[in-house]
Amino acid sequence: ETGVTQTPRHLVMGMTNKKSLKCEQHLGHNAMYWYKQSAKKPLELMFVYSLEERVENNSVPSRFSPECPNSSHLFLHLHTLQPEDSALYLCASSQGGGLGEKLFFGSGTQLSVL
Amino acid sequence: GQQVMQIPQYQHVQEGEDFTTYCNSSTTLSNIQWYKQRPGGHPVFLIQLVKSGEVKKQKRLTFQFGEAKKNSSLHITATQTTDVGTYFCAVSNTGNQFYFGTGTSLTVIP
Numbered sequence: 001e002t003g004v005t006q007t008p009r010h011l012v013m014g015m016t017n018k019k020s021l022k023c024e025q026h027l028g029h030n031a032m033y034w035y036k037q038s039a040k041k042p043l044e045l046m047f048v049y050s051l052e053e054r055v056e057n058n059s060v061p062s063r064f065s066p067e068c069p070n071s072s073h074l075f076l077h078l079h080t081l082q083p084e085d086s087a088l089y090l091c092a093s094s095q096g097g098g099l100g101e102k103l104f105f106g107s108g109t110q111l112s113v114l
Numbered sequence: 115g116q117q118v119m120q121i122p123q124y125q126h127v128q129e130g131e132d133f134t135t136y137c138n139s140s141t142t143l144s145n146i147q148w149y150k151q152r153p154g155g156h157p158v159f160l161i162q163l164v165k166s167g168e169v170k171k172q173k174r175l176t177f178q179f180g181e182a183k184k185n186s187s188l189h190i191t192a193t194q195t196t197d198v199g200t201y202f203c204a205v206s207n208t209g210n211q212f213y214f215g216t217g218t219s220l221t222v223i224p
Contacts, residue, residue, distance in 0.1 A: 002156070033212070043157070043202065043214035056211055090156060094212075102147060102159040103204075103212055 003027040006091050006106035013081065014114050021076040021109045023091030030096030032074040033103070034066060037088040049074060050096050081113045118205055120215035128223050133190040135218035137203035145206060146186045148177060149214075152199040157214075160188075193222045 004025045013019050025032065034046040048056035049068040063085075065077040074091055090108045094101040118139045127133050137146065145164045149157040161170055163179035163186060170177045176189045190197055203215040 002158075035214075042216045045211065045213060048211060100145065100162065100164070101206075102162065103149075103157070105156040105158070107156050 002104045002106065004091060004093055004104050004106035006089075006109055008109055009107065010110045010112075012112045012114065013078070015081060015083070017081075018077070018079040020078065021089055021091075021111075023074040023076075023106055025072055025074075025091075025093040025104070025106075027093060027104060029093040029104070030071050031094045031101075032068060032071070033092040033094075034074065034076050035090040035092060035105075037090055037108070038086075043090070047076075078111075081111075083113050086111055086113045118203055118213065118215040120203060120218050122218055123216065124219045124221070126221045126223060127193050129195060130192050133193050133197070133220055135188050135201050135203075135220075137186045137188075137215050139184050139205065142183050143205050144183075146179060147204045147206070147212070148186075148188055149202045149204060150199050151202065151217075155199075157202060190220075193220070195222050195224055198222050 007022045031050045033048050036044045036046055045058050046060045047066045052068045052071055063080050067075040088108045088110050091106040092103040094103050118137050120137050125133055145162055147162045148160040150160055151157045161177050166183050167181045168179040174191045178187045188201055200217045200219045202217045204212050206212045
């Protein structure tokens, strides 16, 4: 266990559904991240939160909406997704102090959009 | 975001052979990290390199950072089946932003 827990592990949703992905870290870190991992593509940074404030939004479509209510929890709200959004969504955390940190990843949510 | 290219994309080796993956950037990097992702798993941090020309070893794994800090390599000596997975380099130039390379998928044939 890495100290970063993601739920659910698998999710199947239709294009008109609304769902949320949850991430919780038990490491006392101050920064949390959402990454998207598609087949044959590198890990894509979606959102970064540091001390609960969003510091990076990597041109992600508005159908993905992040929420960080405190430094231990991170959500990704999904609505009206497209089939090409099917991917592994990984949450990660780091201490949040700057350079020299390492990322701790959760096990991911495998999302399928039908 | 920062772009880093990794080669090769795929590598198949016989167990016992060596393996190397390379990470290249067009810009000077402040540091570089390496992660390993087992099939069906999530990326796990291996190491970070910071200094120009730095070399670090972890058992059969050797990590190098180029003199110009624009490239890095990961070399595995005498591969084992437990080495199977995808190896990613990652760069972070402004603190809380980590950008990953395209990854090298390693298959070890027993």
